[in-house]
Amino acid sequence: MIILKNLNKHYKSIQALKNVHLHINRGELFAYLGPNGAGKTTTIRIMTGLTKLSSGTVLLNRFDIEQDQVAAKKESGLVPQSINLDQELTVAENLDIHGMLYQMPVKARRSKTDELLDYMDITDRKKTLVKHLSGGLKRRVMIARALMHSPKILFLDEPTVGLDANIRRRIWAIVKKIQQDGTTIFLTTHYIEEAEFLAQRVAFLNNGEIVALDTPKNLMQKMGTWAIDRLEESNMETTYFQTREAAKKFMADQKQSFTLRHVNLEDAFLTLTGKKVK
Ligand SMILES: Nc1ncnc2c1ncn2[C@@H]1O[C@H](COP(=O)(O)OP(=O)(O)O)[C@@H](O)[C@H]1O
Ligand SMILES: [Mg+2]
Secondary structure, eight states, X not given: OEEEEEXXXXXXXXEEEXXXXXXXXXXXXXXXXXXXXXXXXXXXXXXXXXXOOSEEEEEETTEETTTTHHHHXXXXXXXXXXXXXXXXSBHHHHHHHHHHHTTOOHXXXXXXXXXXXXXXXXXXXXXXXXXXXOHHHHHXXXXXXXXXXXXXXXXXXXXXXXXXXXXXXXXXXXXXXXXXXXXXXXXXESOHHHHHHHOSEXXXXXXXXXXXXXOXXXXXXXXXXXXXXXXXXXXXXXXXXXXXXXXXXXXXXXXXXXXXXXXXXXXXXXXXXXXXXX
């Protein structure tokens, strides 16, 4: 369970987070969606104790990140946005060092390393130096490392950024599996389809504020079911319809070309924020 109450963060003149309220259930896969600079990483850095909050409260499974810092830190694992593995060490050594930082005894470290390498399907890379791995494999090692101390909550900050579409899907499958095995997952992304595919609930973050929070299905349904895109004086205009009949009626009156499609999460985001998540 993750609870954020009235969370604010200022960096000098910038207010990066404005009164963020969230209540994420145990075992939920929650997506925090927003464009670059929205405040996603700042939120994760606060929850993992890397940045101090300006005001408000954060609880990780009842542990207050300020009052019970040590206990709160043990509750979660973090996969940061940029790759910060030790490139000159092997995959197993990277995991082992993380286990040491969490005071795991040597036996537990060895067995957990083997278990996680198997879980991530990278056992054959156990003794490979990280610098020789592809971007997708490095991501898998990052996730394995974050799970070494068996955290109940996993924070993933843009876990698939810069990866090919098929490798991205591989990571999605791993993330789903981790959730199914009982871990609460908080994932930030600026890929709409990632949130739509993975998350049970999505929050739209824009300029440090949550502008919407619901299931992907409900967010989309608010827009209607059908969308018609058409070019209007070199601008793409989109109109939404609850029924196919209403969309058909509209189409009959159109003189220029158009496309009819199903509403997606991007429509909801664009309408609420007026900007693209890029
Ligand atoms: N260490 C920092 N010092 C000053 N401003 C920062 C710092 N970190 C982030 N910011 C600013 O806070 C805002 C939110 O950034 P960030 O949380 O990284 O967004 P996101 O992860 O959604 O791209 C941005 O305007 C960014 O420039
Ligand atoms: Mg970020």
